[in-house]
Amino acid sequence: MAAPMRGMSVLRQAFQGLVRPAGGQVCRQVQHRCYSTPGHVQVDMNSETGVATVRLNRPPVNSLNLDVLTELSIALEKLETDKSCKAMVLASAAPGIFSAGLDILEMYQSTPERCVAFWRALQDAWLNLYGSRLITMAAIEGHSPAGGCLLAMSCDYRVMAEGKFQIGLNETKLGIVAPFWFTDVMLNTIGHRETEKALQLGALYSAQQALSIGLVDKVVPLAEVMPTVEGELKNWLQIPAAARVITKTSMRKAVLDRLRSQKEKDAQFFADFINRDSVQKSLGMYIASLQKKKN
Ligand SMILES: CCCCCCCCCC/C=C/CC(=O)SCCNC(=O)CCNC(=O)[C@H](O)C(C)(C)COP(=O)(O)OP(=O)(O)OC[C@H]1O[C@@H](n2cnc3c(N)ncnc32)[C@H](O)[C@@H]1OP(=O)(O)O
Numbered sequence: 175m176a177a178p179m180r181g182m183s184v185l186r187q188a189f190q191g192l193v194r195p196a197g198g199q200v201c202r203q204v205q206h207r208c209y210s211t212p213g214h215v216q217v218d219m220n221s222e223t224g225v226a227t228v229r230l231n232r233p234p235v236n237s238l239n240l241d242v243l244t245e246l247s248i249a250l251e252k253l254e255t256d257k258s259c260k261a262m263v264l265a266s267a268a269p270g271i272f273s274a275g276l277d278i279l280e281m282y283q284s285t286p287e288r289c290v291a292f293w294r295a296l297q298d299a300w301l302n303l304y305g306s307r308l309i310t311m312a313a314i315e316g317h318s319p320a321g322g323c324l325l326a327m328s329c330d331y332r333v334m335a336e337g338k339f340q341i342g343l344n345e346t347k348l349g350i351v352a353p354f355w356f357t358d359v360m361l362n363t364i365g366h367r368e369t370e371k372a373l374q375l376g377a378l379y380s381a382q383q384a385l386s387i388g389l390v391d392k393v394v395p396l397a398e399v400m401p402t403v404e405g406e407l408k409n410w411l412q413i414p415a416a417a418r419v420i421t422k423t424s425m426r427k428a429v430l431d432r433l434r435s436q437k438e439k440d441a442q443f444f445a446d447f448i449n450r451d452s453v454q455k456s457l458g459m460y461i462a463s464l465q466k467k468k469n
Pocket residue numbers: 234235237270271273274275276277278279317319320321322344345348350351352353354443444447448464465467468
């Protein structure tokens with residue numbers, strides 16, 4: 175039997191038929207399909223309910239590098255074209271973390287070519303997620319700063335674990351600036367006034383604070399995050415899909431089109447900005463401060 179997954183009772187897993195096959199990877203019998211387990215993005219498709227669970231799996235903190243973003247993008251594309259898939263839950267396989275955001279090492283002392291490739295991968299992953307026809311829900315079972323917050327905000331619904339975890343767009347604290355499409359998503363989520371404060375301060379919120387400004391939709395104990403997402407999904411799945419998708423698309427189209435129309439310019443701008451001496455200096459100091467935490 176596979177080791178119990180966080181936030182899920184052993185009984186529940188037994189009921190769902192979790193087994194460990196000869197290859198050593200966790201798979202489910204009968205109604206579940208695992209499309210991709212060897213990489214950094216695990217997809218578990220329940221063909222009975224039409225709900226896919228996509229877990230980021232890059233310990234220790236699920237930082238988003240070029241590989242993770244490319245895998246995430248491909249996984250989302252596959253689910254989008256899978257007619258049996260109706261909904262997607264974005265979660266983490268790493269305890270205590272949803273995602274630490276972009277891998278800072280992709281932005282520090284990197285080449286302009288790598289920076290552009292990295293940024294394109296982020297753009298594509300985000301366009302696939304924010305523009306998805308699927309019902310998308312974020313199960314935030316840990317910290318979710320910066321790019322992690324962007325992924326969560328890009329879902330239709332967010333459930334976060336109570337306790338010490340934090341969420342927010344903290345870019346200014348690193349001496350960098352949240353790109354316009356990060357800002358657009360936050361504006362659509364919490365409104366203008368809260369976004370202005372949040373972005374200028376690089377604010378990281380506790381789950382309760384995030385709930386109070388509408389950055390997340392529900393806060394529950396850690397073990398209740400997945401069951402709460404599953405419960406909420408039942409409501410969403412009852413809505414006629416075509417009407418829901420048209421509504422979602424019309425509300426998100428302007429923001430998606432804004433990036434689509436200037437993808438290359440945005441990627442080039444990112445590479446130029448990130449390679450400025452002053453930005454590299456700030457990032458270097460931030461990396462040192464993360465490392466110092468341990469000593
Ligand atoms: C008009 C101008 C327009 C400009 C347009 C372009 C501008 C560019 C915008 C770029 C956008 C960037 C968005 C981002 O996502 S930046 C990333 C921001 N992320 C963070 O600030 C999170 C940093 N991490 C933490 O705070 C903590 O790690 C944590 C998430 C709270 C977890 O804490 P915990 O104690 O559990 O873990 P550790 O801190 O000990 O970390 C374990 C190891 O992981 C390394 N680490 C952590 N985060 C990252 C990361 N994001 N990237 C790479 N590596 C990371 C950490 O250093 C530890 O490594 P070690 O074991 O080797 O020491």
